[in-house]
Amino acid sequence: MSFTYSYGRPALAVDCVVFGLDEEDLKVLLIRRGLEPFLGRWALPGGFVHLEETLDEAARRELSEEAGIEKVFLEQLYTFGDPGRDPRERVVSVAYYALVKLSDHKVRAATDAKEAAWFAVDDLPKLAFDHEAIVEKAIARLREKVRYRPLGFELLPKKFTLTQLQRMYEKILDVALDKRNFRKKVLSTGLLIELDEVEQDVAHRAARLHMFDEKAYRRLEKEGFLFEI
Amino acid sequence: MSFTYSYGRPALAVDCVVFGLDEEDLKVLLIRRGLEPFLGRWALPGGFVHLEETLDEAARRELSEEAGIEKVFLEQLYTFGDPGRDPRERVVSVAYYALVKLSDHKVRAATDAKEAAWFAVDDLPKLAFDHEAIVEKAIARLREKVRYRPLGFELLPKKFTLTQLQRMYEKILDVALDKRNFRKKVLSTGLLIELDEVEQDVAHRAARLHMFDEKAYRRLEKEGFLFEI
Numbered sequence: 001m002s003f004t005y006s007y008g009r010p011a012l013a014v015d016c017v018v019f020g021l022d023e024e025d026l027k028v029l030l031i032r033r034g035l036e037p038f039l040g041r042w043a044l045p046g047g048f049v050h051l052e053e054t055l056d057e058a059a060r061r062e063l064s065e066e067a068g069i070e071k072v073f074l075e076q077l078y079t080f081g082d083p084g085r086d087p088r089e090r091v092v093s094v095a096y097y098a099l100v101k102l103s104d105h106k107v108r109a110a111t112d113a114k115e116a117a118w119f120a121v122d123d124l125p126k127l128a129f130d131h132e133a134i135v136e137k138a139i140a141r142l143r144e145k146v147r148y149r150p151l152g153f154e155l156l157p158k159k160f161t162l163t164q165l166q167r168m169y170e171k172i173l174d175v176a177l178d179k180r181n182f183r184k185k186v187l188s189t190g191l192l193i194e195l196d197e198v199e200q201d202v203a204h205r206a207a208r209l210h211m212f213d214e215k216a217y218r219r220l221e222k223e224g225f226l227f228e229i
Numbered sequence: 230m231s232f233t234y235s236y237g238r239p240a241l242a243v244d245c246v247v248f249g250l251d252e253e254d255l256k257v258l259l260i261r262r263g264l265e266p267f268l269g270r271w272a273l274p275g276g277f278v279h280l281e282e283t284l285d286e287a288a289r290r291e292l293s294e295e296a297g298i299e300k301v302f303l304e305q306l307y308t309f310g311d312p313g314r315d316p317r318e319r320v321v322s323v324a325y326y327a328l329v330k331l332s333d334h335k336v337r338a339a340t341d342a343k344e345a346a347w348f349a350v351d352d353l354p355k356l357a358f359d360h361e362a363i364v365e366k367a368i369a370r371l372r373e374k375v376r377y378r379p380l381g382f383e384l385l386p387k388k389f390t391l392t393q394l395q396r397m398y399e400k401i402l403d404v405a406l407d408k409r410n411f412r413k414k415v416l417s418t419g420l421l422i423e424l425d426e427v428e429q430d431v432a433h434r435a436a437r438l439h440m441f442d443e444k445a446y447r448r449l450e451k452e453g454f455l456f457e458i
Binding site: 049051053054082148 | 284
């Protein structure tokens with residue numbers, strides 16, 4: 001079978017923006033580069049696509065190899081392909097974003113002993129390549145998502161307080177929300193189940209715990225709605 | 230500068246789903262293939278990315294070369310990269326979608342004399358490669374867009390009737406809408422300017438023409454809203 005394709009070929013990579021949430025911040029997972037170019041600079045986990053794997057498989061493999069992260073929510077974001085984005089030669093990168101529960105994903109030392117760490121999205125170090133633009137695109141996607149779809153199932157612990165949920169919205173949208181309004185709106189969505197349990201081991205008055213009604217959550221995920229802020 | 234990238238490289242292509250709207254249907258532009266594989270089968274306009282051009286530039290070049298289409302609304306859709314999607318070898322395709330005013334874009338014979346034609350989205354022929362999946366993804370994106378963003382600026386003529394606007398929503402969403410409800414909702418968005426003009430040369434009673442308030446349109450495009458159907 002002959003093939004008429006005679007152009008030079010860009011290299012093909014995947015890069016992943018992994019979001020996690022803790023009590024203080026929305027965070028992104030970064031890996032310190034052990035190779036040129038940008039040796040020592042922080043970068044998104046990622047790498048070259050193997051010929052026999054799908055793009056999704058390449059993204060999952062890189063997350064596993066570079067940060068020990070497995071079985072997460074992962075979605076394709078956008079493909080970055082400007083000539084010159086890699087100083088070596090033309091590399092086109094299919095970017096993904098992932099959502100993880102931070103408590104489940106203590107970053108382990110990556111197999112090739114590169115350093116990995118979580119950084120607050122509003123306090124990122126200077127990144128390698130065009131990875132700042134990729135992170136920006138991922139945050140924009142997350143903001144879009146949080147307005148029209150339920151979010152939190154993949155970011156919050158199974159049982160959470162309304163304050164934790166409010167903080168998630170505030171961190172993603174980068175705004176301060178009114179507590180009473182927020183509670184009224186979020187309770188009216190029918191997404192939450194109020195549990196007969198309260199927080200444990202807290203210094204302040206223990207708040208009631210909630211969980212997502214998974215059926216309502218999956219339905220609204222499919223149908224969409226407007227969460228007005 | 231040495232480069233450690235030693236894997237085989239997929240070929241990189243772009244493919245474009247170009248939507249147009251006429252009185253009857255939402256349509257997609259297809260090109261009849263003049264080469265193997267899938268010789269004679271209909272396919273999306275597209276082709277291989279040149280090393281020195283951006284992905285957006287590649288998509289615009291292919292639209293111009295294959296269908297004489299220039300200066301249209303064009304947005305990246307999704308990257309399709311399953312091994313086996315091209316029978317020749319691995320080809321990864323960055324898909325785009327475009328919106329055009331059909332009246333402005335009579336498809337001209339493409340430079341290499343391939344046949345080009347518009348097909349109704351609900352009556353497409355069998356397509357080459359995984360192009361049916363690409364069209365499906367593009368329709369899903371358009372449906373998402375029409376619910377949360379104003380749409381029509383790039384699809385409708387400059388002056389249009391409310392019936393034309395309703396038909397656009399109906400064709401994209403594949404539902405029948407109640408005329409009175411639709412008008413009430415669409416007029417309440419503040420997106421429309423009622424003109425002091427009516428349709429010309431129609432057999433039925435001439436309907437009033439409207440145009441978009443571009444300022445309101447661009448604002449809602451940025452902010453988003455929920456157009457409940």
